[in-house]
Amino acid sequence: MRLDHDWIAARIPHQYGMCLLDEVIAWTPGGIRCRSESHRSPDNPLRAHGHLGAACGIEYAAQAMAVHQALLQADSQLTSRSGLLASVRGVTLAVARLDDIAASIFASANYVHGDESMVLYEFSVSDATRVLLAGRATIAFGPGSAGPRPGQAAS
DSSP, rough: OBBBHHHHHTTOOOOEEEEEEEEEEEEETEEEEEEGGGGTTOOOOOBBBBBBBBGGGHHHHHHHHHHHHHHHHHHTTTTOOEEEEEEEEEEEESSSSTTTTOOOOOEEEEEEESSSSSSEEEEEEEEESSEEEEEEEEEEEEEEOOOTTTTTOOO
């Protein structure tokens, strides 16, 4: 089964133009890599003052994390787990903007650790040859949204 834009949009809360990812390239319980072309779209909802700043790449990475969590839940057959981007740390920006990147961009997220209330990911957004931005993000889950962690079996 191809994990394309429609598949992604059906599983994360981001809809219409705000669903930024085009497809899942690869995933394991430990991480995910997604591809996107939406950074060049003049209709990208994150654009401001005529361009898409590099810090907007954090949202691309956060959506990759949401897709990863959805895949983990589907794999374990548990109910949906909604999360909130609680913090980002150690973010480095190697470019000023994303909309002038001619090629596809790739949002990658690697699970570091977590529990039923939060998870920590290392993330990066890159093009085919270089990392455009990178950092770490904590996703917090509300009460009643507990789900599996990578390597944790569903009961």
